[in-house]
Amino acid sequence: MKSPLNLTEPLKGLAFPEVCQVCGETWAGAVDGFACRTCRSNIFKSTPPWCEQCGLPFEGAAGDAVTCKNCHEADWQFESARSMMSARGLVREVIHRYKYNRHEFFEPLMIQWLFGCGRLFLENSQCVVPVPLHPLKERDRGFNQAERLAKGVAEHLNLPMESRWLRRVKFTETQTNLSRKERMSNMRNAFEASERMTFSRVLLVDDVMTTGATASACAAALRRAGVQTVNVLTLARGMPV
């Protein structure tokens, strides 16, 4: 496994003001991910106990119920999902600014946060696959954030990243106000995977997981193409409405 510090190398030579890009007041350079110590402490890491399947943290002692109510009702196509933190505080702001304002200087910080997955999925995965954007959306945004994060994770885990075999074939508007059931039906057959995919154990990577509908639809497509196991790693976990 590579040292997380290696990630900042490409940014070191960049002529960029070494000030915290969150508060704008304190010194913070590339090695800090352009966020000062105080701002970086504004994160909410996911910790056990959590749902064995979807990774949703719950109150209570470890060793209590292993699967949440949400998962009892859902027919997830992925094996398990884990998010590094809940989508609040700094991580929420960073993801938003990265995606919509192209604040790419936050990318190493995001990838470093993902390194927290450690060996969580390492033994279980043969390759890393990003959740694809619809080509129209990717053209608008100029890049697929999931692909950039997946690349960083793949490099860290020493696994190949495969972004060609899974495609988004259905355009969907923002799903923020939809219930889980509506999202599930909205996402049905939204993705297609190539049968040339030769790996049987895949780690699917995205920036945020909310209801799990997108991840499950990706997993369904990969499994239709012959993949046996799909685990899901996301940076943040949003709360369903």
Ligand SMILES: [Zn+2]
């Ligand atoms: Zn700051």
Ligand SMILES: [Zn+2]
């Ligand atoms: Zn669950």
